[in-house]
Amino acid sequence: MSGIEELRDFYERMPYPPPLTSLHEHRELYKNPERRRATFHLTWPFAPFRENLEILIAGCGTSQAARYAMREPKARVTAIDISETSLRHTRDLQRKYDLRNLELHQLPIERVRDIGRSFDLVVCTGVLHHLPDPDDGLRALRDVMRPKAAMRLMVYAPYGRAGIYMMQEYCRRLGIGASAEELRNLRATIEMLPPTHPVSGVLRNAKDLERSEAMADAFLHPQDRAYTVSEFYAWLDRCGMRFGRWTEQAPYLAQCGVVARSPHVERLAALPSPLQHAAVELFRGTMVSHSCIAYRDDDPDASRIIDFADDKWRDYVPVALPWTVCVRERLPPGSTAVLINRAHRFTDLICAVDCFEDRLLGAIDGRRNLTEILQFAGQGDDANHRARSFFERLWRYDQVVFDASGCAIAGELEAKISFASAARAPSKSSCPDGSTSS
Numbered sequence: 104m105s106g107i108e109e110l111r112d113f114y115e116r117m118p119y120p121p122p123l124t125s126l127h128e129h130r131e132l133y134k135n136p137e138r139r140r141a142t143f144h145l146t147w148p149f150a151p152f153r154e155n156l157e158i159l160i161a162g163c164g165t166s167q168a169a170r171y172a173m174r175e176p177k178a179r180v181t182a183i184d185i186s187e188t189s190l191r192h193t194r195d196l197q198r199k200y201d202l203r204n205l206e207l208h209q210l211p212i213e214r215v216r217d218i219g220r221s222f223d224l225v226v227c228t229g230v231l232h233h234l235p236d237p238d239d240g241l242r243a244l245r246d247v248m249r250p251k252a253a254m255r256l257m258v259y260a261p262y263g264r265a266g267i268y269m270m271q272e273y274c275r276r277l278g279i280g281a282s283a284e285e286l287r288n289l290r291a292t293i294e295m296l297p298p299t300h301p302v303s304g305v306l307r308n309a310k311d312l313e314r315s316e317a318m319a320d321a322f323l324h325p326q327d328r329a330y331t332v333s334e335f336y337a338w339l340d341r342c343g344m345r346f347g348r349w350t351e352q353a354p355y356l357a358q359c360g361v362v363a364r365s366p367h368v369e370r371l372a373a374l375p376s377p378l379q380h381a382a383v384e385l386f387r388g389t390m391v392s393h394s395c396i397a398y399r400d401d402d403p404d405a406s407r408i409i410d411f412a413d414d415k416w417r418d419y420v421p422v423a424l425p426w427t428v429c430v431r432e433r434l435p436p437g438s439t440a441v442l443i444n445r446a447h448r449f450t451d452l453i454c455a456v457d458c459f460e461d462r463l464l465g466a467i468d469g470r471r472n473l474t475e476i477l478q479f480a481g482q483g484d485d486a487n488h489r490a491r492s493f494f495e496r497l498w499r500y501d502q503v504v505f506d507a508s509g510c511a512i513a514g515e516l517e518a519k520i521s522f523a524s525a526a527r528a529p530s531k532s533s534c535p536d537g538s539t540s541s
Protein backbone atom coordinates (compact mmCIF):
# COMPACT_ATOMS: atom_id res chain seq x y z
CA MET A 104 0.00 0.00 0.00
CA SER A 105 1.24 3.54 -0.72
CA GLY A 106 1.46 6.02 2.17
CA ILE A 107 -1.78 7.72 1.22
CA GLU A 108 -3.68 4.42 0.76
CA GLU A 109 -2.49 3.22 4.14
CA LEU A 110 -3.70 6.47 5.67
CA ARG A 111 -7.08 6.25 3.96
CA ASP A 112 -7.48 2.67 5.14
CA PHE A 113 -6.64 3.73 8.72
CA TYR A 114 -9.19 6.59 8.76
CA GLU A 115 -11.88 4.45 7.09
CA ARG A 116 -11.59 2.04 10.01
CA MET A 117 -10.83 4.59 12.73
CA PRO A 118 -12.44 7.91 11.86
CA TYR A 119 -11.17 10.74 14.02
CA PRO A 120 -12.18 12.64 16.06
CA PRO A 121 -14.82 10.33 17.59
CA PRO A 122 -18.03 11.17 15.67
CA LEU A 123 -20.59 13.59 17.11
CA THR A 124 -24.33 13.21 16.80
CA SER A 125 -25.21 16.63 18.19
CA LEU A 126 -23.95 20.14 17.49
CA HIS A 127 -26.23 21.63 20.11
CA GLU A 128 -23.42 22.85 22.35
CA HIS A 129 -21.60 24.40 19.43
CA ARG A 130 -24.75 26.19 18.27
CA GLU A 131 -25.27 27.62 21.76
CA LEU A 132 -21.67 28.88 21.92
CA TYR A 133 -21.95 30.77 18.65
CA LYS A 134 -25.22 32.45 19.57
CA ASN A 135 -22.86 35.02 21.01
CA PRO A 136 -21.93 37.05 17.87
CA GLU A 137 -18.82 38.40 19.63
CA ARG A 138 -17.35 34.93 19.41
CA ARG A 139 -17.34 35.10 15.62
CA ARG A 140 -15.98 38.62 15.67
CA ALA A 141 -13.18 37.71 18.06
CA THR A 142 -12.20 34.73 15.93
CA PHE A 143 -12.25 36.91 12.81
CA HIS A 144 -9.88 39.53 14.28
CA LEU A 145 -7.63 36.87 15.74
CA THR A 146 -7.20 35.79 12.13
CA TRP A 147 -7.28 39.19 10.38
CA PRO A 148 -6.52 42.05 12.78
CA PHE A 149 -6.32 44.66 10.01
CA ALA A 150 -9.39 43.72 7.97
CA PRO A 151 -12.93 44.95 8.61
CA PHE A 152 -15.18 42.20 9.95
CA ARG A 153 -17.11 40.27 7.33
CA GLU A 154 -18.97 36.98 7.25
CA ASN A 155 -19.40 36.03 3.59
CA LEU A 156 -16.21 34.00 3.46
CA GLU A 157 -15.21 31.13 1.20
CA ILE A 158 -13.85 28.56 3.65
CA LEU A 159 -11.98 25.34 2.93
CA ILE A 160 -11.72 22.67 5.63
CA ALA A 161 -8.86 20.44 4.53
CA GLY A 162 -8.96 16.99 6.12
CA CYS A 163 -12.26 17.68 7.83
CA GLY A 164 -12.61 14.46 9.82
CA THR A 165 -16.00 13.62 11.28
CA SER A 166 -17.47 16.95 12.44
CA GLN A 167 -15.19 19.99 11.94
CA ALA A 168 -16.76 21.04 8.61
CA ALA A 169 -20.31 20.78 9.97
CA ARG A 170 -19.29 22.86 13.00
CA TYR A 171 -17.86 25.58 10.75
CA ALA A 172 -20.92 25.56 8.47
CA MET A 173 -23.16 25.94 11.50
CA ARG A 174 -21.22 28.75 13.13
CA GLU A 175 -20.60 30.67 9.88
CA PRO A 176 -24.05 30.63 8.27
CA LYS A 177 -23.16 33.38 5.78
CA ALA A 178 -20.00 31.60 4.60
CA ARG A 179 -19.72 28.89 1.96
CA VAL A 180 -17.84 25.96 3.48
CA THR A 181 -16.11 23.39 1.27
CA ALA A 182 -14.64 20.36 2.98
CA ILE A 183 -12.38 17.60 1.73
CA ASP A 184 -11.17 14.36 3.28
CA ILE A 185 -9.80 11.06 2.02
CA SER A 186 -11.97 9.03 4.36
CA GLU A 187 -15.48 8.21 3.16
CA THR A 188 -16.38 7.14 6.72
CA SER A 189 -15.50 10.61 8.06
CA LEU A 190 -17.44 12.29 5.26
CA ARG A 191 -20.45 10.07 6.00
CA HIS A 192 -20.48 11.24 9.63
CA THR A 193 -20.23 14.85 8.40
CA ARG A 194 -23.10 14.25 5.94
CA ASP A 195 -25.27 12.94 8.79
CA LEU A 196 -24.71 16.19 10.70
CA GLN A 197 -25.34 18.20 7.53
CA ARG A 198 -28.74 16.51 7.06
CA LYS A 199 -29.68 16.77 10.70
CA TYR A 200 -28.98 20.52 10.88
CA ASP A 201 -29.91 21.37 7.29
CA LEU A 202 -26.50 22.89 6.57
CA ARG A 203 -27.01 24.13 3.01
CA ASN A 204 -23.79 26.14 3.00
CA LEU A 205 -21.64 23.00 3.18
CA GLU A 206 -20.17 21.09 0.25
CA LEU A 207 -18.20 17.84 0.69
CA HIS A 208 -15.65 16.13 -1.54
CA GLN A 209 -13.71 12.92 -1.11
CA LEU A 210 -10.35 14.25 -2.24
CA PRO A 211 -6.76 14.23 -0.96
CA ILE A 212 -5.29 17.59 0.00
CA GLU A 213 -2.51 16.98 -2.52
CA ARG A 214 -5.19 17.29 -5.27
CA VAL A 215 -7.13 20.23 -3.82
CA ARG A 216 -6.37 22.32 -6.93
CA ASP A 217 -8.77 20.01 -8.83
CA ILE A 218 -11.72 21.75 -7.14
CA GLY A 219 -10.87 24.79 -9.29
CA ARG A 220 -11.76 27.34 -6.63
CA SER A 221 -9.94 29.66 -4.23
CA PHE A 222 -10.65 30.47 -0.60
CA ASP A 223 -10.49 33.28 1.99
CA LEU A 224 -9.82 30.91 4.84
CA VAL A 225 -8.19 27.48 4.85
CA VAL A 226 -8.51 25.42 8.01
CA CYS A 227 -6.18 22.46 8.32
CA THR A 228 -5.79 21.08 11.82
CA GLY A 229 -4.29 17.76 12.77
CA VAL A 230 -3.77 16.62 9.19
CA LEU A 231 -0.57 17.71 7.43
CA HIS A 232 1.73 15.95 9.91
CA HIS A 233 0.18 12.66 8.72
CA LEU A 234 0.86 13.17 5.02
CA PRO A 235 3.67 11.23 3.29
CA ASP A 236 4.96 14.64 2.11
CA PRO A 237 3.63 17.49 4.31
CA ASP A 238 5.41 20.10 2.12
CA ASP A 239 3.45 18.92 -0.88
CA GLY A 240 0.21 19.25 1.12
CA LEU A 241 1.00 22.73 2.45
CA ARG A 242 2.01 24.01 -1.01
CA ALA A 243 -1.20 22.63 -2.51
CA LEU A 244 -3.25 24.47 0.12
CA ARG A 245 -1.29 27.67 -0.42
CA ASP A 246 -2.14 27.52 -4.12
CA VAL A 247 -5.89 27.67 -3.42
CA MET A 248 -5.62 30.63 -1.03
CA ARG A 249 -6.79 34.00 -2.30
CA PRO A 250 -4.23 36.83 -2.10
CA LYS A 251 -5.37 38.03 1.35
CA ALA A 252 -6.47 34.64 2.65
CA ALA A 253 -5.49 33.18 6.00
CA MET A 254 -4.77 29.64 7.10
CA ARG A 255 -5.54 28.16 10.51
CA LEU A 256 -3.00 25.43 10.87
CA MET A 257 -2.26 22.89 13.60
CA VAL A 258 0.47 20.27 13.63
CA TYR A 259 2.05 18.15 16.32
CA ALA A 260 5.00 19.30 18.43
CA PRO A 261 7.62 16.73 19.42
CA TYR A 262 8.75 17.35 23.01
CA GLY A 263 5.35 16.97 24.69
CA ARG A 264 4.61 13.93 22.53
CA ALA A 265 7.79 12.03 23.39
CA GLY A 266 5.79 9.50 25.44
CA ILE A 267 3.31 9.01 22.59
CA TYR A 268 6.17 8.24 20.20
CA MET A 269 7.64 5.76 22.69
CA MET A 270 4.31 3.95 22.93
CA GLN A 271 3.87 4.02 19.14
CA GLU A 272 7.26 2.30 18.87
CA TYR A 273 6.26 -0.19 21.58
CA CYS A 274 3.07 -1.07 19.63
CA ARG A 275 5.01 -1.39 16.36
CA ARG A 276 7.52 -3.78 17.95
CA LEU A 277 4.71 -5.98 19.23
CA GLY A 278 2.68 -5.73 16.01
CA ILE A 279 -0.38 -4.45 17.89
CA GLY A 280 -3.40 -3.86 15.66
CA ALA A 281 -6.65 -1.93 16.04
CA SER A 282 -9.13 -4.76 16.76
CA ALA A 283 -11.47 -4.20 19.69
CA GLU A 284 -9.61 -6.78 21.77
CA GLU A 285 -6.18 -5.35 20.98
CA LEU A 286 -7.35 -1.86 21.87
CA ARG A 287 -8.77 -3.15 25.18
CA ASN A 288 -5.45 -4.78 25.99
CA LEU A 289 -3.55 -1.67 24.98
CA ARG A 290 -5.71 0.44 27.29
CA ALA A 291 -5.04 -1.98 30.16
CA THR A 292 -1.29 -1.79 29.43
CA ILE A 293 -1.29 1.99 29.35
CA GLU A 294 -3.08 2.13 32.68
CA MET A 295 -0.23 0.07 34.18
CA LEU A 296 2.52 2.43 33.08
CA PRO A 297 4.45 4.11 35.88
CA PRO A 298 3.22 7.63 36.69
CA THR A 299 6.67 8.96 35.76
CA HIS A 300 6.44 7.56 32.21
CA PRO A 301 6.72 10.42 29.68
CA VAL A 302 3.28 9.53 28.29
CA SER A 303 1.53 10.08 31.65
CA GLY A 304 1.40 13.88 31.39
CA VAL A 305 -0.15 13.66 27.92
CA LEU A 306 -2.75 11.19 29.15
CA ARG A 307 -3.73 13.46 32.05
CA ASN A 308 -4.45 16.32 29.65
CA ALA A 309 -6.06 14.27 26.87
CA LYS A 310 -9.77 14.90 26.58
CA ASP A 311 -10.90 11.90 24.61
CA LEU A 312 -8.41 9.07 25.08
CA GLU A 313 -11.07 6.86 26.66
CA ARG A 314 -12.52 6.49 23.12
CA SER A 315 -11.06 3.72 20.93
CA GLU A 316 -10.72 6.02 17.91
CA ALA A 317 -8.62 8.44 19.96
CA MET A 318 -6.46 5.62 21.36
CA ALA A 319 -5.82 4.31 17.86
CA ASP A 320 -5.10 7.81 16.54
CA ALA A 321 -2.53 8.41 19.27
CA PHE A 322 -0.76 5.04 19.53
CA LEU A 323 -1.36 3.10 16.31
CA HIS A 324 -1.08 5.79 13.69
CA PRO A 325 0.81 4.54 10.60
CA GLN A 326 2.26 7.97 9.81
CA ASP A 327 2.89 10.79 12.22
CA ARG A 328 5.60 13.43 12.47
CA ALA A 329 6.04 16.50 14.62
CA TYR A 330 7.62 19.94 14.23
CA THR A 331 9.72 21.91 16.69
CA VAL A 332 9.13 25.66 16.59
CA SER A 333 12.24 26.12 14.44
CA GLU A 334 11.17 23.38 12.05
CA PHE A 335 7.71 24.86 11.90
CA TYR A 336 8.94 28.33 10.90
CA ALA A 337 11.30 26.79 8.31
CA TRP A 338 8.48 24.65 6.93
CA LEU A 339 6.18 27.65 6.42
CA ASP A 340 9.00 29.55 4.81
CA ARG A 341 9.96 26.94 2.24
CA CYS A 342 6.31 26.36 1.32
CA GLY A 343 5.64 30.03 0.50
CA MET A 344 3.81 30.89 3.71
CA ARG A 345 4.36 33.63 6.26
CA PHE A 346 3.81 33.15 9.98
CA GLY A 347 1.10 35.44 11.40
CA ARG A 348 0.68 34.54 15.05
CA TRP A 349 0.26 31.57 17.34
CA THR A 350 -3.42 30.98 17.96
CA GLU A 351 -2.56 31.12 21.67
CA GLN A 352 0.63 33.16 21.84
CA ALA A 353 1.28 33.50 25.59
CA PRO A 354 2.87 30.03 25.90
CA TYR A 355 5.59 31.08 23.41
CA LEU A 356 6.44 34.49 24.83
CA ALA A 357 9.26 35.45 27.18
CA GLN A 358 7.02 38.12 28.77
CA CYS A 359 4.33 35.70 29.95
CA GLY A 360 3.94 33.43 32.95
CA VAL A 361 6.80 31.81 34.77
CA VAL A 362 9.24 32.49 31.90
CA ALA A 363 8.93 36.21 32.61
CA ARG A 364 10.41 35.60 36.09
CA SER A 365 13.36 33.57 34.82
CA PRO A 366 16.84 35.06 35.28
CA HIS A 367 17.17 34.71 31.49
CA VAL A 368 14.12 36.77 30.63
CA GLU A 369 16.08 39.68 29.19
CA ARG A 370 18.18 37.44 26.98
CA LEU A 371 15.06 35.62 25.81
CA ALA A 372 13.14 38.82 25.13
CA ALA A 373 16.07 40.23 23.12
CA LEU A 374 15.91 37.37 20.62
CA PRO A 375 14.06 37.77 17.31
CA SER A 376 10.56 36.26 17.67
CA PRO A 377 11.17 32.87 15.97
CA LEU A 378 14.27 32.23 18.11
CA GLN A 379 12.55 33.42 21.26
CA HIS A 380 9.58 31.12 20.61
CA ALA A 381 11.92 28.21 19.92
CA ALA A 382 13.76 28.81 23.20
CA VAL A 383 10.51 29.12 25.18
CA GLU A 384 9.32 25.84 23.64
CA LEU A 385 12.45 24.23 25.13
CA PHE A 386 11.83 25.95 28.47
CA ARG A 387 8.23 24.74 28.63
CA GLY A 388 9.22 21.27 27.50
CA THR A 389 5.76 19.71 27.08
CA MET A 390 4.07 21.38 24.12
CA VAL A 391 2.11 18.75 22.18
CA SER A 392 1.04 20.81 19.18
CA HIS A 393 1.49 24.16 17.46
CA SER A 394 -1.50 26.15 16.17
CA CYS A 395 -0.94 29.25 14.14
CA ILE A 396 -2.45 31.70 11.71
CA ALA A 397 -0.43 31.95 8.50
CA TYR A 398 -0.72 33.88 5.26
CA ARG A 399 0.70 33.64 1.77
CA ASP A 400 4.19 35.13 1.69
CA ASP A 401 3.21 37.41 -1.23
CA ASP A 402 0.36 39.03 0.71
CA PRO A 403 1.62 42.58 1.46
CA ASP A 404 -0.74 42.84 4.46
CA ALA A 405 0.82 39.76 6.02
CA SER A 406 3.79 41.80 7.19
CA ARG A 407 1.56 44.17 9.21
CA ILE A 408 1.72 43.20 12.82
CA ILE A 409 0.03 44.30 16.00
CA ASP A 410 2.57 46.30 17.96
CA PHE A 411 2.76 49.18 20.35
CA ALA A 412 5.88 50.81 18.99
CA ASP A 413 4.33 53.99 17.59
CA ASP A 414 0.96 55.64 18.13
CA LYS A 415 -1.22 53.44 15.95
CA TRP A 416 -2.20 51.31 18.96
CA ARG A 417 -4.53 54.15 19.97
CA ASP A 418 -6.83 53.17 17.10
CA TYR A 419 -7.00 49.50 18.02
CA VAL A 420 -10.41 48.30 19.23
CA PRO A 421 -9.91 45.57 21.81
CA VAL A 422 -12.29 42.63 21.51
CA ALA A 423 -12.32 40.36 24.55
CA LEU A 424 -11.94 36.67 23.78
CA PRO A 425 -15.18 35.05 24.95
CA TRP A 426 -13.41 31.90 26.13
CA THR A 427 -11.56 33.83 28.83
CA VAL A 428 -12.76 34.07 32.42
CA CYS A 429 -12.33 36.70 35.11
CA VAL A 430 -11.88 35.39 38.65
CA ARG A 431 -12.44 37.65 41.64
CA GLU A 432 -11.78 35.30 44.52
CA ARG A 433 -8.62 34.16 46.29
CA LEU A 434 -6.56 36.81 44.52
CA PRO A 435 -2.84 37.55 44.75
CA PRO A 436 -2.06 40.62 46.93
CA GLY A 437 -2.73 43.93 45.18
CA SER A 438 -5.01 42.39 42.52
CA THR A 439 -8.69 42.98 41.99
CA ALA A 440 -9.07 40.20 39.42
CA VAL A 441 -7.23 37.40 37.68
CA LEU A 442 -7.84 36.66 34.01
CA ILE A 443 -7.56 33.15 32.61
CA ASN A 444 -7.76 31.94 29.02
CA ARG A 445 -9.33 28.48 29.14
CA ALA A 446 -7.51 27.48 25.95
CA HIS A 447 -4.13 27.66 27.70
CA ARG A 448 -2.67 24.30 28.72
CA PHE A 449 -0.10 25.92 31.03
CA THR A 450 -1.49 27.04 34.37
CA ASP A 451 1.10 29.80 34.95
CA LEU A 452 -0.43 31.94 32.19
CA ILE A 453 -2.78 33.90 34.41
CA CYS A 454 -2.95 37.65 34.12
CA ALA A 455 -3.42 39.58 37.37
CA VAL A 456 -5.20 42.94 37.21
CA ASP A 457 -4.97 45.83 39.68
CA CYS A 458 -7.56 48.44 40.44
CA PHE A 459 -6.42 50.95 37.81
CA GLU A 460 -6.33 48.22 35.15
CA ASP A 461 -9.71 46.92 36.24
CA ARG A 462 -11.27 50.26 35.31
CA LEU A 463 -9.84 49.93 31.79
CA LEU A 464 -10.94 46.33 31.56
CA GLY A 465 -14.51 47.37 32.29
CA ALA A 466 -14.38 49.89 29.46
CA ILE A 467 -13.76 47.20 26.83
CA ASP A 468 -17.02 46.78 24.95
CA GLY A 469 -15.79 45.63 21.54
CA ARG A 470 -16.63 49.05 20.05
CA ARG A 471 -14.46 51.64 21.83
CA ASN A 472 -10.93 52.05 20.58
CA LEU A 473 -8.02 52.52 22.94
CA THR A 474 -8.10 56.31 22.66
CA GLU A 475 -11.68 56.25 23.89
CA ILE A 476 -10.89 53.73 26.59
CA LEU A 477 -8.02 55.88 27.80
CA GLN A 478 -10.60 58.43 28.95
CA PHE A 479 -11.24 56.02 31.82
CA ALA A 480 -7.57 55.95 32.81
CA GLY A 481 -7.35 59.53 34.03
CA GLN A 482 -5.02 62.23 32.77
CA GLY A 483 -1.25 62.31 32.50
CA ASP A 484 1.66 60.54 30.90
CA ASP A 485 1.91 57.99 33.65
CA ALA A 486 -1.73 56.92 33.22
CA ASN A 487 -1.19 56.72 29.45
CA HIS A 488 1.92 54.64 29.84
CA ARG A 489 0.31 52.26 32.32
CA ALA A 490 -2.76 51.88 30.12
CA ARG A 491 -0.66 51.09 27.08
CA SER A 492 1.38 48.47 28.96
CA PHE A 493 -1.81 46.93 30.28
CA PHE A 494 -3.34 46.50 26.82
CA GLU A 495 -0.13 45.09 25.47
CA ARG A 496 -0.15 42.62 28.36
CA LEU A 497 -3.83 41.67 27.75
CA TRP A 498 -2.94 41.03 24.13
CA ARG A 499 0.17 38.97 24.92
CA TYR A 500 -1.78 36.89 27.43
CA ASP A 501 -4.48 36.10 24.82
CA GLN A 502 -7.17 38.01 26.68
CA VAL A 503 -8.03 40.31 23.79
CA VAL A 504 -7.53 40.54 20.08
CA PHE A 505 -7.58 43.87 18.26
CA ASP A 506 -9.78 45.10 15.47
CA ALA A 507 -7.12 47.30 13.88
CA SER A 508 -9.11 47.91 10.69
CA GLY A 509 -9.50 51.57 11.72
CA CYS A 510 -5.74 52.13 11.71
CA ALA A 511 -5.79 53.43 8.14
CA ILE A 512 -7.59 56.51 9.37
CA ALA A 513 -5.33 57.07 12.33
CA GLY A 514 -5.38 60.64 13.54
CA GLU A 515 -8.84 61.41 12.14
CA LEU A 516 -10.49 59.36 14.79
CA GLU A 517 -8.80 61.15 17.62
CA ALA A 518 -10.20 64.46 16.39
CA LYS A 519 -13.71 63.03 16.29
CA ILE A 520 -13.76 61.59 19.76
CA SER A 521 -16.07 63.49 21.97
CA PHE A 522 -16.22 63.26 25.68
CA ALA A 523 -19.76 62.00 25.20
CA SER A 524 -18.11 58.59 25.44
CA ALA A 525 -17.72 59.33 29.14
CA ALA A 526 -21.50 59.11 29.37
CA ARG A 527 -21.14 55.47 28.37
CA ALA A 528 -18.74 54.80 31.24
CA PRO A 529 -18.96 51.33 32.74
CA SER A 530 -20.67 50.98 36.11
CA LYS A 531 -18.42 51.57 39.11
CA SER A 532 -17.65 49.46 42.14
CA SER A 533 -15.34 49.99 45.04
CA CYS A 534 -11.68 48.90 44.95
CA PRO A 535 -9.61 47.89 47.97
CA ASP A 536 -7.67 51.19 47.78
CA GLY A 537 -10.90 53.21 47.99
CA SER A 538 -10.90 54.29 44.32
CA THR A 539 -13.54 53.01 41.93
CA SER A 540 -13.46 50.35 39.27
CA SER A 541 -15.94 48.75 36.90
Ligand SMILES: C[S@@+](CC[C@H](N)C(=O)[O-])C[C@H]1O[C@@H](n2cnc3c(N)ncnc32)[C@H](O)[C@@H]1O
Pocket residue numbers: 107110111114119120161162163164165166167183184185186189210211212213227228229230233234320
Ligand atom coordinates in the same frame (compact mmCIF):
# COMPACT_ATOMS: atom_id res chain seq x y z
C1 LIG B 1 -6.79 13.70 12.98
S1 LIG B 1 -8.08 13.90 11.83
C2 LIG B 1 -8.41 15.64 12.01
C3 LIG B 1 -9.78 16.01 11.58
C4 LIG B 1 -10.14 17.49 11.66
N1 LIG B 1 -9.24 18.33 10.92
C5 LIG B 1 -10.23 17.97 13.08
O1 LIG B 1 -9.37 18.73 13.53
O2 LIG B 1 -11.18 17.56 13.76
C6 LIG B 1 -7.22 13.79 10.30
C7 LIG B 1 -8.16 13.75 9.10
O3 LIG B 1 -7.39 14.02 7.93
C8 LIG B 1 -7.80 13.14 6.90
N2 LIG B 1 -6.68 13.00 5.96
C9 LIG B 1 -5.51 12.36 6.15
N3 LIG B 1 -4.73 12.48 5.08
C10 LIG B 1 -5.42 13.24 4.19
C11 LIG B 1 -5.14 13.71 2.88
N4 LIG B 1 -4.00 13.44 2.26
N5 LIG B 1 -6.07 14.47 2.27
C12 LIG B 1 -7.25 14.75 2.87
N6 LIG B 1 -7.58 14.30 4.11
C13 LIG B 1 -6.66 13.57 4.75
C14 LIG B 1 -8.14 11.86 7.63
O4 LIG B 1 -8.99 11.04 6.87
C15 LIG B 1 -8.81 12.41 8.89
O5 LIG B 1 -10.19 12.56 8.72
